[in-house]
Amino acid sequence: MSSVHTDNERRKQISVRGIAELADVNEIKKTFNRHLHYTLVKDRNVATTRDYYFALAHTVKDHLVSRWIRTQQFYYETDPKRVYYLSLEFYMGRSLTNTMINIGIQTACDQALYELGLNIEDLEEMEEDAGLGNGGLGRLAACFLDSMATLGMAAYGYGIRYEYGIFAQKIINGEQQEEPDDWLRFGNPWEKARPEYMIPVNFYGHVIDGPGNTKKWVNTQVVFALPYDNPVPGYDNNVVNTLRLWSAKSPIDFNLKFFNDGDYIQAVLDRNLAENISRVLYPNDNKFEGKELRLKQEYFMCAATLQDIIRRFKASKFGSKEHVRDDFSLLPEKVAIQLNDTHPSLAIPELMRILIDIEGMAWEEAWELVVRTCAYTNHTILPEALERWPVSMLESILPRHLQIIYHINFLHLQDVERKWPGDMDKMRRMSLIEEDGEKRVNMAHLSIVGSHAVNGVARIHSEIIKNDLFKDFYELTPEKFQNKTNGITPRRWLLLCNPGLSDLICDSIGEEWITHLDQLKTLKKFAKDSNMHRKIMSIKQENKLKLAEILFKDYGIKVNVASIFDIQVKRIHEYKRQLLNCLHIITLYNRIKKNPSAKFTPRTIMIGGKAAPGYYTAKKIIKLINAVSNVINNDPIVGDRLKVIYLENYRVTLAERIIPAADLSEQISTAGTEASGTGNMKFMLNGALTIGTLDGANVEMAEEMGNENIFIFGMTVDQVHELEKKGYNAYDYYKSNHELEQVVDQIQNGFFTPGNPDEFKDLADILLKYDRFYLLADYEDYIKTQDLVSATYENQPKWLEMVINNIASSGKFSSDRTIIEYGKDIWGVEANYKKLPAPHEPRELQLRE
Structure with a gap:
């Protein structure tokens, strides 16, 4: 129908703004048919709309992969400081249209499918939302990934590959009913499993003395973390970063005695219990519930991620030089870890455990590295939303981490005592361990003490944190506290979703706003322009x-x-x-x-x-x-x-x-x-x-x-x-x-x-x-x-x-601006607006402006 057709025409126009269309329509048709036949094993007689979507997704991904590999090669060659964004939620939505726009092949794909007798919008509708988040916190993480790639930062998202995302809501007789969001039932063409990087994660067991001052965590139950990599393309710069999501897998070894005592079948079935860790996203981000599975999810993500970070730190090109990467004093120079709320706060004791028990470092040195490497973003001031884990639960599931948290608290309270001698009330308020009722660990307090930067997400929120919620901590270490007002990516939230308005803005002020949203301020000169009024009204209508x-x-x-x-x-x-x-x-x-x-x-x-x-x-x-x-x-x-x-x-x-x-x-x-x-x-x-x-x-x-x-x-x-x-x-x-x-x-x-x-x-x-x-x-x-x-x-x-x-006043609220501020004030990383060479260009080409 006409409105859809008009939308297609507009999208064809906007997708070429600022990007040279390099994709060859005939080549896309050829690749599309190849994937339909050889990847999906279908022909046009039996293929469904979903098959066509998958063929298109694989075709687009082909254009992405060379950029993805080149980006990682570039990071290996130049060894920049890497940013690791740890979040239990990434509310990514759909990938197809966003990817086509960012790498500049939307018009060519549209034309190719038109020539094949297919409507690209019908295919786009077949993609499942990657609903791996509840709301604002997870969607912010997704916008941040887009901005970090667009700004050329060597950044990685880390989270969990939930088999079931945020539930599908049905309204029946006026009431909400929840249905499972089985978003992976048809497969996910964007992800790449990496079994070669599978990592063991330990739970339960107990702690014994190791050599020197180290401890050994023994008799643990092991679950493996299998990484799935998802590409995150920047806009028009040939940069493709990585979102790595962990999936829980049971250990594959079996005790042969099961063959003899008849429990073999049950033993195989019991392996599935370990895999429940990544089964489902908890559908709540504003009320803390101390569920054991949730704690396991949080530690599972942190433990797998930190092992991966350390592996990459040690294996980098720079690290292969003599003596350099065995020197962990370089960790804060090469690694920035951002905790998206308290959900990944176990990264702090886990990094301490790795540095002390595995790398043999002294406590003081390890603690300084952890604090200089980690930073914490707070997302809520509602008391019921702040995480407080029962000590008894931590003692059972993560006994070594509880020991480390107790020692962190002991040293922290010494600092409090030095600043406010004899103020027992302040010590009680500032302790990481809350003792009224059931003993609990306050994860926000742990995150503040274990980070070099603590930020709120809007100026008024950051002021409330300093003057109310974490007032005592602000008085102890005021230099840690900052504000980073949130933002949104203009690529998805204007260029993709509102092509008519995007087109009008490009016609009026040029295309620079797509990566420099503050350019929109030049629209103010049209505020009283009746001709602009008519155009805006027509697009809205x-x-x-x-x-x-x-x-x-x-x-x-x-x-x-x-x-x-x-x-x-x-x-x-x-x-x-x-x-x-x-x-x-x-x-x-x-x-x-x-x-x-x-x-x-x-x-x-x-x-x-x-x-x-x-x-x-x-x-x-x-x-x-x-x-x-x-x-x-x-x-x-x-x-x-x-x-x-x-x-x-x-x-x-x-x-x-x-x-x-x-x-x-x-x-x-x-x-x-x-x-x-x-x-x-x-x-x-x-x-x-x-x-x-x-x-x-x-x-x-x-x-x-x-x-x-x-x-x-x-x-x-x-x-x-x-x-x-x-x-x-x-x-x-x-x-x-x-x-x-x-x-x-x-x-x-x-x-x-x-x-x-x-x-x-x-x-x-x-x-x-x-x-x-x-x-x-x-x-x-x-x-x-x-x-x-x-x-x-x-x-x-x-x-x-x-x-x-x-x-015209929206420029401040670009996630690009937010990420530039994080980079400058917290991570020590600068934006890089230069482009990597395109896939058809020699790799040896220098970065281009």
Whole structure:
């Protein structure tokens, strides 16, 4: 249909921006057919669309592999400092389109498939999302990998190859139901198994004295870590870095006695238990649960990764020179390890174990190397999200590491005592071991003590860390603490997902913005340009039409594309306040019902996101939104003035369709609870206006664009603290606002569920009695600000001026900028904007500007 065809045409144009198309169409057709026949063993008579996708993926990968090998050869020859990004989550999404764009073969592939009678978009739809993350933390890791490759840094991502990623969400009778995300069931054409680098990882056992001051960890249970390498292409620079994901494999040796005593079959079956370690991603990143399997996952990833890092450190070309790489004093000069939250914090005691017990180093020397090598990023200030592992669990599973942690704590508390003699309260607060109730190890404290740099992910978040969450640690070592405001990759989040807007920007200011997003500021000169307004409006309308087609196909709901597309997509959590959004929806509904003939700015409100399977309140909020939407969408009086859609199974691929179509982005967390947010940046870059609190990166977004281009409401962090001190009484707000009282009563009395009037009584109780996130305190200002949104939307020249100012102010929020700052301030690594030689060029060519 025409919109798809238009999109293809636009994508053909944008893909050649800044990249010389070197791929030969005939060669691509030949390679495609070769893979169809010889890799997939199919011909056109029996091949399915999925077969064609795999043939195309292998064809594209062929263009990637020579760049990948050359990049690694270049790193070996030049021996730069390497960056290792350790994360339990990498929310990569799909690879095909991103890869074609980054290496500059999208147009040629498109043309080749067209000549073969195939539609490239049909094939792209067959790719499974690599959903190896819950939300922001994992998607940030993916954006960072893209930026590190684009900036020419010798960087590696390390994580776990979960057999099952984040669960697939089904909405059945308004309720979330979880289904396994079997993303590997058809295979993954992008990965390459590396069994030659398989690494043993130990668990359990006990510790005995070794020679000198070393210890031996003996009688352990061994699990093998099998690496799978995934290419990470930079944009238009022929650099391809590596994401290495570990898969758990049982040891292959068998005790022959099983043949004799009849337990052989059971012994073989029991081997699968070890492989459960990499079976499934825990679907929760904002509530710590001390599950044994999760601890094993964290150590499994850290142990395998550190052995791999040490192997590469020792085997480098530089290291092959006499005496050099046996000198571990060079480790911090050649290795930077970044811990993405506390999930990889066991890397600290594990590196100590390797240096002391295996390499025979003295404690003081080893500790200095560990601290200079490791750095820690904090992602949350919610107390329930901070990891605290029971000492008893560590003692059983990782006995040597517990000994090391105890000694780290002993020396750390000596430092505390020296600075604050006799202050037992401070020592208790700063100890790595918490002793109230069950003894636990505070992994954030371990990460701070064992790192040379600690950063938050937005300026306001970093200030809260210093002044509140880790105040004592900041006073002890203020030089460690910094801020690194998050960012997003403009390649996926504009060039790939919004080709129409990308094309317009290229036509207006050139192509440099793709790798230097701050160039967008030159768009500000068009803010009042009526011709630019028409073009922007046309692109947004086209994106809205495409999304409307999807909504009608998936939900059978016809939406008004002239309405405000008002969107809140993120994990469902009380602090993100989807419930406040729902209160606004009900308020709008009540206003239409009260005065059906009144003027009303139409809205299509979409909410999407997954709730952790055990998070009762979040799942109840999903059910309420669906109950409310069911009433509103079927009320003939409301008509197309208000529609509410719950977007099922929100994920990266769906975000790529929703974000370009959005008019309004909801970023409404309670001030002081959202570390940064990156969805807010994606919406801003794609020309959606933000309604939000002064929380996370919203604060810096408002600074960049000016308060006149964003809809800010609600309490500030200081006002939240004041309210906490004086005491929050939700009833005061409930009784003083008639609209709010009506809305809460409707939830409480079963207005939206007449068959079960008590269905949402518990949510009303939370609002009125137990609400930690002060929804009712911010309700009135939120509603007033939403009214301002509607009024502004009616004034399209004003709205479009704000849209252009949003896009033009997005430069700061590129992950390229974030990574350059990490490199300069934490890793000691510089960006390299030079290109490696292309595959058809002699390898001996020097780097090209």
